Amino acid sequence: MKLKNIRADFVVYARNFLRTRSSIFFALLFPVIFLLVFGAIFSGNQSKIPVYVQNLDNGSPLASSFMTAVNSSGVLSVVNVPQNVNIKDYISQNSISTALVIPQAFSEDIASHQKVNISFYYNPAQSTSQEAEQAIAFVVQDFNFRLDNATPLVLTSTNTVSSSGTQYIDYLVPGLIGLSILTSGVFSLTYLVNNYRKEKIFRQLSLTPLTRGEWLVSKFVWNLIIALISVFLMITVGDLVFGANVSFNLLILPIIFFGVFGFVSLGIIAGAISKSEETASVIGNIITFPMMFLSGTFFPVALMPVYLQEFARFLPLYYVIDGMNSVTLFSNMGSYVVDLAVTAAISIAFFMIALKVFSWRER
Amino acid sequence: MAIFVMQRRLHASDGKSVREKGRFIINAEGLVKHYGSIKAVDGISIKIRKGEVYSLLGPNGAGKTTTVEMLEGLRKPDHGRINVLGLDPFADADVLHRREGIIPQGFNFIEKITAKEAIGYYATLFGVKNRAKELLELTNLTDVADVNFMDLSGGQKQKVGLCLALSNDPEILFLDEPTVGLDPQARRNIQDVIRRLKSEKRTIILTTHYLEEAEELADRVAIINHGKIMAEGTPQEIIREYGDGMKLSVSAAPVLAKAFDGRKGMSARYDSGRVIVALESDAKISKAIRIIENSGQEWSNLKLNNETLEDVFLSLVGKKEKE
Numbered sequence: 001m002k003l004k005n006i007r008a009d010f011v012v013y014a015r016n017f018l019r020t021r022s023s024i025f026f027a028l029l030f031p032v033i034f035l036l037v038f039g040a041i042f043s044g045n046q047s048k049i050p051v052y053v054q055n056l057d058n059g060s061p062l063a064s065s066f067m068t069a070v071n072s073s074g075v076l077s078v079v080n081v082p083q084n085v086n087i088k089d090y091i092s093q094n095s096i097s098t099a100l101v102i103p104q105a106f107s108e109d110i111a112s113h114q115k116v117n118i119s120f121y122y123n124p125a126q127s128t129s130q131e132a133e134q135a136i137a138f139v140v141q142d143f144n145f146r147l148d149n150a151t152p153l154v155l156t157s158t159n160t161v162s163s164s165g166t167q168y169i170d171y172l173v174p175g176l177i178g179l180s181i182l183t184s185g186v187f188s189l190t191y192l193v194n195n196y197r198k199e200k201i202f203r204q205l206s207l208t209p210l211t212r213g214e215w216l217v218s219k220f221v222w223n224l225i226i227a228l229i230s231v232f233l234m235i236t237v238g239d240l241v242f243g244a245n246v247s248f249n250l251l252i253l254p255i256i257f258f259g260v261f262g263f264v265s266l267g268i269i270a271g272a273i274s275k276s277e278e279t280a281s282v283i284g285n286i287i288t289f290p291m292m293f294l295s296g297t298f299f300p301v302a303l304m305p306v307y308l309q310e311f312a313r314f315l316p317l318y319y320v321i322d323g324m325n326s327v328t329l330f331s332n333m334g335s336y337v338v339d340l341a342v343t344a345a346i347s348i349a350f351f352m353i354a355l356k357v358f359s360w361r362e363r
Numbered sequence: 364m365a366i367f368v369m370q371r372r373l374h375a376s377d378g379k380s381v382r383e384k385g386r387f388i389i390n391a392e393g394l395v396k397h398y399g400s401i402k403a404v405d406g407i408s409i410k411i412r413k414g415e416v417y418s419l420l421g422p423n424g425a426g427k428t429t430t431v432e433m434l435e436g437l438r439k440p441d442h443g444r445i446n447v448l449g450l451d452p453f454a455d456a457d458v459l460h461r462r463e464g465i466i467p468q469g470f471n472f473i474e475k476i477t478a479k480e481a482i483g484y485y486a487t488l489f490g491v492k493n494r495a496k497e498l499l500e501l502t503n504l505t506d507v508a509d510v511n512f513m514d515l516s517g518g519q520k521q522k523v524g525l526c527l528a529l530s531n532d533p534e535i536l537f538l539d540e541p542t543v544g545l546d547p548q549a550r551r552n553i554q555d556v557i558r559r560l561k562s563e564k565r566t567i568i569l570t571t572h573y574l575e576e577a578e579e580l581a582d583r584v585a586i587i588n589h590g591k592i593m594a595e596g597t598p599q600e601i602i603r604e605y606g607d608g609m610k611l612s613v614s615a616a617p618v619l620a621k622a623f624d625g626r627k628g629m630s631a632r633y634d635s636g637r638v639i640v641a642l643e644s645d646a647k648i649s650k651a652i653r654i655i656e657n658s659g660q661e662w663s664n665l666k667l668n669n670e671t672l673e674d675v676f677l678s679l680v681g682k683k684e685k686e
Contacts, residue, residue, distance in 0.1 A: 008487035012476055019475035019511065200471050203437065204527075207465050208488045209457065361437065 001217065005210050010218040017222065023188070027226045031180035032233050035173065038298065039242045042168045048074075049128045051136070052091070052099040054081040060107035069143055070100070075135040087121065097123035098132040110147065173238040173246040174324035175297040180230050181256060182317050183288055185223055185263030186270065190284040192219070193271025193358065202360030212360060216268065216351075224260045231256060251327045254340055259320040262347030265354040266316075272358040291317040296325070316350075319343045388413045388535070388566060389434060394443035396429050403429040404440070405590035411568065411583075413534075416561050418581035419570040420672075422680055426590040427570040428468050428539055434568065435465050435537050447535070461489065464528030468539040468570075470521060474513040478504050478523045481512065485530040498526040502556055518549025525556060535566045542573060554580060574673040584672070586679055593679045598672050605679055606670040609642040611651050615662040622658040623651075638662075 017023050051070060057063040071078045081090055087101050099121040103109075109116040120136060122129035145152060196202045205215065231252075238244035270287055274280035294308060295301070295317035301309055312318045323339030326332045389411035396404040404426045411417045419427045432438040434445060436452030436459060445452050450459055472481055479495050486493035499505045502522040507515060512523060521541055528536060538557070542550040550573070557580055561567060571577055577584050578598045585595045594601050602608075613619070619638045623631035628643035629651060640651050648667065655662055 004490075005488055008484050012473060012480065012484050015480065016473050016475045200467065200469060201473060203467055204470070204472060206437070206456075207435075207460050207467075208485060209461065209490070210488050 001211065001214055005214045006218045006221070009210060009215055010221055013218055013222055027180075027184050027188070028230055028233060031176055031184075031230050032237050034179070035176050035234050035237055036241065038172055038176070039169050039238065039244075042172065048077040049098060049132045049135075050079050051076045051132055052079045052081045052094075052096050053102065054083065054085070054087050054090075054099070055102045056083060056104040057102050057106035057108075058083060062107040062110055063102050066102065066106075066139075066143055069139050070136065073135050073139050076132055076139075087119075091121055096121075097126040098129040100136065167242075167244070169238060169242040169244040170246055170329060171300065171325070172298070173234055173244050174252075174328055175321055177231050177234055177252075177256070177324065178259065178295065178317050178321040179292060179297045180234070181227050181259045181320065182263050182291055184226065184230070185260055186267040186288050187284050188223070189219065189264050189267025190271040190274070190280045191277075193268055194274060194277050194280040197271075197360070198277065206360050212358060213355065216265075216354065216358075219268075220261055220264050223264050224257065227256055227260045228253075246328045249327050251336065252324045255320055255323040255327075255343055258340070258343040258347040259317075262316055262343065262350045265347065265350035268354040268358050269350065272354070291315045294318075296321045316343065316346045319346070386413065387411060389445075389447050389568070391430075391434060391445040392443055394430065394433055394440045394445065396426075396433060396438065396441050402590055404433070406443075407587070407590065407592055408443075409434075409585065409592075411566060413566055414564040415582045416557075416567045416569060416580055418577040418584045419568070419587055420572065420574065420577050420584055420676060421570075421587035422572065425587045427587055429590075430587070431537055431539050431568060431570055432467070435463070435467075436460070437467070461531060462533060463535045463537065464531065464533035465537045466521070466524040466528050466539060466541055468543075470524035472512045472520070472523060472527075475511045477509050477511055478515070478519075478526060479508040481523060482526050482530055485527050489531040491531055494530065494532075495526075498529055501529075501559070502526055503552060516549070518545045518552065521545065521549075521553060522556075525553065529560075533565065536560060536568070538567065538569045540570055540572070542571065542576060550576070574671070574676055578672040586676055588680050594675070602670055602672060602675050606675040608670060609645060609648070610639055610668045610670065611642060611648065612637045612639040612666050612668070613655060613662040614664045615655075615660055619655065619658055619660045619662065622654050622660075626654065629654075 053067060053070065055063050055067065067078055070076055081087065081099070087099060090096070091099055101119040101121075103116060103118070106116055106118075118140070120133065122133055124130070196205075232248075235244075235246050235248060238246055266287060267284070270283045271280055274283050291297075294304070294312050295315045296312070297317070301312045301318065301322075304312070319339045319342045323336055323343060326336035326339060387410040389409065391407065391409045394404050394407045394409075395402070407426070407430055409417075409430070419430060421427045429438065433440045434447065434452060436447075436456035439453045447459055448462060452459055476484070478499060482495040482498055483493050486495070495508070496505075499508050502525055504519060504522055504526065507519055512520065515523065525538075525541065528538070541557075542553050545553070554576060557567065557569070561580065569577070569581065581598065583596060584598055584601060586593045586601070594605055596604065614636055615638045617633040617638070620631040620633045623629050623640060628647050629640055631638055631640045633639075642648060642651060652665075655665075
């Protein structure tokens with residue numbers, strides 16, 4: 001392998017890449033747009049669950065202090081429902097998933113020490129209304145304590161398990177970094193190998209002293225640079241826009257290095273074994289799709305059913321994302337070392353297979 | 364022969380050149396190549412001398428490109444032996460490609476790379492001096508040196524291919540249909556460059572289906588059809604051997620043909636209003652005209668046709684087609 005050949009091929013490839021606007025868009029801007037969209041959907045600001053409350057005991061101070069308690073639970077936000085409507089019709093007409101009705105005799109019954117029922121309507125299919133149910137039960141309990149002037153004796157104090165407070169976005173950033181390494185590596189190389197074969201560029205290169213190994217290394221180096229720029233952009237945008245706490249931890253670099261190496265090799269394998277551009281894109285999708293959703297990209301693997309969690313352990317991207325999470329979320333060095341070792345082993349295996357199946361001479 | 368002797372003296376200090384001079388530097392025997400059940404090349408043998416322009420002629424699908432690609436080391440023959448500069452083109456491709464320049468059929472390059480960049484890239488890969496300026500001037504590409512490959516015209520793209528093939532200063536050039544699909548001016552332009560390369564005593568293997576191109580540029584020609592060589596030699600040799608030579612024709616009555624009965628080196632026949640006289644050589648032209656004048660017959664519209672390689676080619680390829 002000659003460094004000057006790798007460098008010459010790298011310069012040619014980089015020039016061609018930079019002169020193609022769509023490739024810059026897909027490699028650099030697309031992951032950031034993904035981050036902005038998913039970050040906006042899941043960011044903490046709008047996580048309060050709306051609760052529609054029909055207060056039939058209007059004007060009573062007890063009823064309004066109950067409503068204030070619901071509103072200040074931190075989880076729920078009260079939306080008022082007019083007194084003169086049938087709550088069931090109102091719920092179905094407005095597609096409401098969580099509602100409360102405070103009965104007319106609310107303060108009267110409490111004053112006379114009679115039990116009073118607040119009706120709670122919820123949609124079991126909606127995970128938010130289950131959360132709302134728990135929050136309301138907590139608010140009711142607390143309200144009862146205060147009516148009795150009782151002092152709770154057992155209290156909890158909360159601590160987060162990671163070094164700094166963890167939000168969903170902190171989870172999303174490494175996941176999307178993994179995703180962008182996967183897709184840009186696999187898709188760009190699958191396309192490139194097919195296109196170069198179809199356009200007879202490989203035949204042209206085979207007439208020069210450039211070797212396949214040198215060509216592969218130059219593609220890998222360029223993709224690594226693109227990946228590092230993309231990582232930098234995503235961490236910066238995650239921090240500036242959503243206040244994510246993912247830092248530029250140097251330990252994620254070896255993971256990214258082997259991740260890019262492995263996925264570039266995988267893309268070359270996919271391009272080499274597919275006979276046409278159509279099959280190439282199908283094979284590219286078959287490779288990337290399961291990994292995209294089952295490797296902990298958008299949500300933690302732990303949320304999935306056990307059999308899918310087992311399946312995830314066969315996906316290379318799982319180790320890339322888990323390795324980054326081990327560093328950025330959990331500071332779990334043991335897990336990091338295992339993830340890095342597995343990523344490196346998979347990448348090297350993919351590279352060997354790529355060298356074996358990828359030829360630029362026609363048979 | 365005189366030229367040959369002079370060359371010897373010029374290269375006397377270069378022992379290798381002297382030994383290779385006049386010798387066959389490409390020697391292929393009994394080449395056979397199948398694609399599935401189709402026999403693309405069926406027992407072709409070719410010998411090419413150093414400094415020779417050798418042209419492979421044939422219709423599409425005749426097996427020209429497959430033959431050339433085996434000589435280039437891009438394909439491995441199913442049967443047969445090839446020796447190029449003493450080496451096996453397939454096994455020793457890496458060594459030979461440093462001494463050869465190749466424009467494969469349908470030359471193409473990376474879309475958004477300029478001619479100048481491409482030449483620089485090749486120079487680095489081959490470890491030779493970057494001759495971009497010189498090569499771009501040679502091929503008239505200086506004005507478009509900084510235009511992306513994809514934005515060039517067909518002729519300009521082909522000339523970029525020529526620049527790349529020349530970037531390592533090759534001894535042997537393989538040009539596979541370098542002028543196909545180009546407008547006449549672009550074609551002429553490339554032919555001028557080939558002529559120039561010929562004058563530099565490079566060995567050139569040129570495939571083409573433009574017959575006048577082969578006739579004009581090639582020292583020797585092989586006409587290929589159905590994977591076989593139909594005829595081989597200098598264009599003149601082929602015309603002499605397979606053609607009908609010079610033809611003279613006039614509009615006249617059939618009886619005029621009788622005036623040529625028994626004349627040496629001439630034979631006449633009548634065909635749809637014209638009497639056609641086949642002549643053995645140019646020397647018979649004036650004699651034939653005298654015979655016509657002295658015949659006392661009415662005649663008009665005299666035409667003289669020298670048979671070209673194209674006529675021979677059509678009759679050879681057509682003949683085979685009918686079998």
